[in-house]
Amino acid sequence: MRVFSRPRPLAGLDLGSSAVKVVELRRVRAGFELVRAGLEPLEPGAVAEGAIEDPDSVAAAIRRVFSRNRIRSRKVATSVSGHSVIVKNLALPVVSREALEESIQWEARQVIPFDLSDVHLDHQVLGDSSAGGDTRVLLVAARKERVANRLEVIASAGLSPVVVDVDCFALQNAYESNYDPGSSVTAALLHIGAAVTNLVVTRGGIPLFTRDLPAGGNQLTAMLQKQLGIDFEEAERTKKESAVEALEAGPSGALLQSAMETLLLEIRKSLDLFEAGAGGESIQRVYVSGGCSELAGLTERLQSGLDVPLEPLDPFKSIAVARGVDEESLYQQAPSLAVAVGLALRGFHD
Ligand SMILES: Nc1ncnc2c1ncn2[C@@H]1O[C@H](COP(=O)(O)OP(=O)(O)OP(=O)(O)O)[C@@H](O)[C@H]1O
Ligand SMILES: [Mg+2]
Known part of the structure; x- marks a missing residue:
């Protein structure tokens, strides 16, 4: 007999400097349902200025937040923020696709204050702006070293990081999904x-x-x-x-x-x-x-x-809460969970 199992959704893992936050959602007919969520404080100084200074204690906190909240997913979406991430809105004259790629690289060299070989560079074309017919491009650069630092710790906690987002975009995602x-x-x-x-x-x-x-x-x-x-x-x-x-x-x-x-x-x-x-x-x-x-x-x-x-x-405004979730503690933690909710939602994007 073959057993078909649906792939588990990604858990949203927000590695903050004061606490590790995790959210697991599932899709239901009316939208999304919160399956589990939790928060685990970090030792002061374990994460400083966005860098993980004490990988062992952070990995231990990640393991704890997963086990205490019985998070089943082993694949996670996580994020970076702070000065190792640069986000720029560019307006570029409308050009062919190849020329656009080239002009993005050129712009990146002008606006990213790091050596481009030291950053992960990504961009998204946001469409034509109404004024002047420019193409609007969102450019994101994240220091490779900082991303690697996070991914190593997450992997050492036995998880596999499959999405690396930016805190601000995860927050925006949480807002849009809930407030439409x-x-x-x-x-x-x-x-x-x-x-x-x-x-x-x-x-x-x-x-x-x-x-x-x-x-x-x-x-x-x-x-x-x-x-x-x-x-x-x-x-x-x-x-x-x-x-x-x-x-x-x-x-x-x-x-x-x-x-x-x-x-x-x-x-x-x-x-x-x-x-x-x-x-x-x-x-x-x-x-x-x-x-x-x-x-x-x-x-x-x-x-x-x-x-x-x-x-x-309210990061749970339009998200139902599964039976068995302690709603009182959930609502107490809700303000801290906004980024983790946005990250968990990433798992449902195509
Ligand atoms: N009930 C509360 N009253 C006042 N401050 C609180 C309360 N709960 C948490 N905080 C403060 O909120 C901060 C933690 O917030 P949050 O969990 O959003 O940060 P983080 O994601 O760990 O850090 P980062 O800034 O690196 O993203 C701490 O300074 C903590 O003291
Ligand atoms: Mg944070």
Whole structure:
């Protein structure tokens, strides 16, 4: 007897600097269903500035997050972010296919600040822009060394990485699948993590602007650690148990306020930068996710400096939840899982 088995979907594996996140989905008639998801904290310093410094402890955390959450898939989609990834939107005069390839290579040499032999280069033609008849091309370069570093650790955890994406695109994917926004809404997605804040402005499935800001929850933790003379774990706990107002009223209030203001200012500056270069296109809505967005009062603070409505991104808005999943813990982790959801969805793309 022959047994036909359907290939298992890919698990979305987000290797952040503070935690490893995993999401497994399956296709159901009405769309997608969450089968399992989970999060496993990493030792401080195990991942620093996007590079895996302690491969053994990261591999152990990956194994744990798979076994504790009974993730069955062994094939994963993962991602990279930060300064080892460069994303550029190019507008090139319409030319033949071969000439386009050549002109992309030429442009890449101009705009990628690394030796091209040191990067994986990929591009996607986004179609003709209405103005001037240029061809719009999305160019992505990722440092080979950084990608290899991740793939080795994932392989050493017994998994096979089959897709390497970029955090911002995974985030965009999670948004589009859940919100089905059509082509008339220009939205900014902000994923505020520990070391990096991913920002993508998107409309009609096209990333108009992407940026990874080197800022996130770590800065607030470091500030508390220094000011209160406590260790990292204790500072993390203090931060998570407090709200923005309480932190600002505490002994290191003024410094924390300035760390928070720096983060918020960076975000606002980037949104302004997009609008300044967007030829009249303005952001209509901001969606926020990432672990740091859970800090009580942070999104309100962010909203107060913006003219457009802001709301938390729900990465499970249109995704059903399988029986047996602990919904309370899932919704608690949801803000941190947005990138992992976008990665898991990659497995269903043709
Ligand atoms: N309930 C909470 N309140 C306040 N901060 C929180 C809370 N939960 C998580 N955080 C903070 O969110 C950050 C982790 O977020 P996230 O998991 O999105 O980051 P990451 O993906 O591990 O890191 P990276 O920035 O490298 O992508 C940490 O700084 C953590 O302290
Ligand atoms: Mg992250």
